[in-house]
Amino acid sequence: MTTALSTSLSLLGPELILAGGGVLLLMIGVFSGERRANRLVTGLSVAVLVAALLWMWFFGRDGVAFGGAIVQDAFSRFMKSLALIGSAVTLFMSVGFAKDERFDKFEFPVLIVLCTLGMMLMITANDMLGLYLGLELQSLAIYVLAAFNRDSLRSTEAGLKYFVLGALSSGMLLYGISLVYGYTGHTGFNEIAAALTGSERQLGLVFGLVFVLAGLAFKISAVPFHMWTPDVYEGAPTPITAFMAAGPKMAAMALTVRVTMEAFAPIAPDWQQIIVFISIASMLLGSFAAIGQRNIKRLMAYSSIGHMGFALVGLAANSETGVRGVVLYMTIYLAMTLGTFAVILAMRRKQGNVENIDDLAGLSTTHPLMALVLTIMMFSLAGIPPLAGFWAKWYVFLAAINSGLYALSVIGVLASVVGAYYYLRLIKIMWFDEPVGSFVPVAGELRLVLGVSAAFTLLYVLIGGPLGNMAQAAAKSFF
């Protein structure tokens, strides 16, 4: 049962790099003096994240470590790559913003590294204990990050709100885990699945399942556990909002997929109902509630709620193509989110950053390139072919139709039509409204992110094949 410690540790290469790197960077930050600390530590943090990514790609092995507590497979490698890329890119984007808005403390990159470690542990978790600890490590770092700009009332409010609601969701998750443990006698995912196969399904276990999924739905901000999202997205400093939209979503979605596909695979009809409901509710709320938004960060919050609903459509299909759809959806969503937030970070006037949608008016005349990128992002988020966002929706709806979930697919397509309205409204404001003053020139790091994400979104048709194969391999982990 227990594998040798060295074998277990060798499977944990990327996590060890992040843990060791995070602690080391803390020391470097403390001893390198106030002025240089942030730049230095931010650069090194990106290096640590990239090192973990490269290690995983070149030396990563599959296997089970610590007596089944951790599993490394194609799925976890894929999702961890997304999480690492999301964290590294947001950190890279934050440099200029942190300096301008005066919260350039070195703890910021360190917390992001430790938060990423939490995400990696969530994705590899193969046990309820590991799930909870990884989730808590990730969330605790985000609570602090959300309140990071402590002189801003809104940032503090966002942190506190997220903290209180997060504690509530942790409580629900733990209650669910305890019920599942009580009815199966195990915390390991494989053991839970083994205990569930063949035996009659008990009502208490379903309660446990509901609570566990409620806790996870909170983390991916799916309806009806989405209440925190708009306020926290709006209040938190913009790089942190970008980080919350990019990294933790990947980890929480991966965790949801693993819990449902592995631990609760034998009672699939039960969790499918829940996922279908959450998915429909998220898609509808994400589409309708975003219409009235004036603040672009709030808009992105509702957009992310909606997109999580679309991604869950693939999970509801409970098939290999479904999981492949979820994985690809998250990949494409990551690229679109990073691109959009790069634009939001670039919305900067001489007096400071602005966040209102009306501030984008006439962007096409003042910053044509930025307007073009944001237009690509918005078309892609709306799901217009041949951009990446269209293919993301295509994969999940195809999987849902193959599994016979016609009602879900129809509602999803209708919701995406409604959603297209507010994305197109943004485009209309950019191209057809009178300019209201221009932004300062876009920083170099943001240009790079804008270019890469726009290229990915535009040219997805070309790279979709190899990426699809990788996603297929990732989905095979469960079947």
Next chain:
Amino acid sequence: MLTGIEAAFFYLFAFVAVASAFMVIAAKNPVHSVLFLILTFFNAAGLFLLTGAEFLAMILLVVYVGAVAVLFLFVVMMLDVDFAALKSGSLQYAPIGALVGIVLAAELIVVAGGYAFAPELAANATMPTPDLAVRSNTAALGDILYTHYVHYFQIAGLILLVAMIGAIVLTLRHKPNVRRQSVAAQVARTPATAIEIKKVETGKGI
């Protein structure tokens, strides 16, 4: 059954624990209440020791006396609350308190009684407690905590690290006009740098 010196100690600890627990709610001064609470913890730790649960006894002292009770003490001393006024009507809650106590006692009896009715349940534990003669509690916990659960143990450590970083980031403020003590600079002072000699002319002052 306890006999001899063990019995004597049991009754000593038990009596002092109950008496000091009563004093916690009876004491007029809240600081005395907290001190009696610490005494209760000490005696409970003694009771744990008598049953062979030395790890619980240690944890009780380290966590509850070392951290929680000290925190209480700080709060009681720092907050300006009129505890006497707060307590004046507390006797009217006695029936509800008694009810809660009875329910708690009943539940404890049910839990402990379960093992009396079905002794085979104890065998269901995935990791049964080893016999005290073979391995002490602390060592037995360490056996699994540092092998089987070492991974979780380390993550828990990282979570605490994040909590610490968070607390510092969100609360520490570097005030610009605070004059900190610099011991090295103080020690390095010599009469030449520290004093100035002036000639004072008679009847004029400085």
